[in-house]
Amino acid sequence: MRTLIITGASKGIGFKTAKLFADDGYRVINISRTVAADSRIENHSIDLSGPDAETITRTLLDDILEDGVLSLVHNAARLINDSAADSITADFRSMLDINVVAPHILNQILIPKMQPGSSITYIGSTLSEKAVANSYSYVVSKHAVVGMMRSTCQDLQGKQIHTSCVCPGFTDTEMLRTHVGEDQEILDSIASGSTFGRLVQPEEVAETIKFAATHPVINGTIIHANLGQIEN
Numbered sequence: 001m002r003t004l005i006i007t008g009a010s011k012g013i014g015f016k017t018a019k020l021f022a023d024d025g026y027r028v029i030n031i032s033r034t035v036a037a038d039s040r041i042e043n044h045s046i047d048l049s050g051p052d053a054e055t056i057t058r059t060l061l062d063d064i065l066e067d068g069v070l071s072l073v074h075n076a077a078r079l080i081n082d083s084a085a086d087s088i089t090a091d092f093r094s095m096l097d098i099n100v101v102a103p104h105i106l107n108q109i110l111i112p113k114m115q116p117g118s119s120i121t122y123i124g125s126t127l128s129e130k131a132v133a134n135s136y137s138y139v140v141s142k143h144a145v146v147g148m149m150r151s152t153c154q155d156l157q158g159k160q161i162h163t164s165c166v167c168p169g170f171t172d173t174e175m176l177r178t179h180v181g182e183d184q185e186i187l188d189s190i191a192s193g194s195t196f197g198r199l200v201q202p203e204e205v206a207e208t209i210k211f212a213a214t215h216p217v218i219n220g221t222i223i224h225a226n227l228g229q230i231e232n
């Protein structure tokens with residue numbers, strides 16, 4: 001049976017992605033702190049930024065997962081407002097733990113279990129390739145994700161495992177609404193930055209992730225899912 005292992009599928013883009021794979025008959029394993037409300041999804045509650053994340057995750061996955069064709073999607077992430085001048089080191093480390101170190105840990109555990117036909121899909125951001133003010137830790141971590149994807153591509157030569165990085169634009173999820181607030185004027189202003197004049201829907205990103213995870217020809221590439229951003 002084909003298996004999806006995804007982080008952060010309790011909500012947002014991850015939840016829609018997990019549902020899409022489940023619709024297609026995949027076994028779906030989610031790792032997040034809270035659960036995904038869909039009985040087809042196997043939920044495992046782990047704080048991926050916690051001190052014991054590596055031990056807990058390794059024990060769990062060794063127990064429940066045989067070698068096979070695996071689709072691994074590194075989706076869980078945090079976003080905070082900070083800047084190069086005022087970022088608190090503990091917060092910076094915590095951001096790297098969830099956004100960068102957790103994918104590294106899962107790669108270490110799962111690559112040895114992956115048979116040909118498997119894939120590793122990273123979730124970046126528009127901010128994987130550009131920076132804006134006051135998103136310092138997030139920008140740093142999302143640039144690192146692209147480096148990890150490119151290294152993964154090179155290091156897995158000959159293994160028939162492909163990788164890519166899907167970079168969503170402004171997508172209507174809890175992450176965005178927590179970051180910018182619920183003020184409709186602000187949301188409209190953000191939406192007007194895309195050539196379609198609206199926010200990306202999480203289902204649209206989920207479909208892009210499914211495509212990336214199942215098409216080896218895109219190995220090593222970045223795929224933007226942002227409806228076309230208006231350049232000023």
Ligand SMILES: NC(=O)c1ccc[n+]([C@@H]2O[C@H](COP(=O)([O-])OP(=O)(O)OC[C@H]3O[C@@H](n4cnc5c(N)ncnc54)[C@H](OP(=O)(O)O)[C@@H]3O)[C@@H](O)[C@H]2O)c1
Nearest residue numbers: 008010011012013032033034048076077125170171173175
């Ligand atoms: N929304 C956007 O506009 C946007 C734009 C660009 C890129 N992205 C990227 O898209 C991905 C999904 O974002 P989203 O908008 O769907 O975010 P979201 O709705 O906030 O969901 C984030 C997911 O990450 C999980 N998570 C966060 N901290 C965790 C931790 N310490 N341990 C385990 N799981 C944790 C959350 O689960 P629990 O809370 O249950 O732990 C949740 O399922 C992220 O990589 C994000 O950077 C989003």
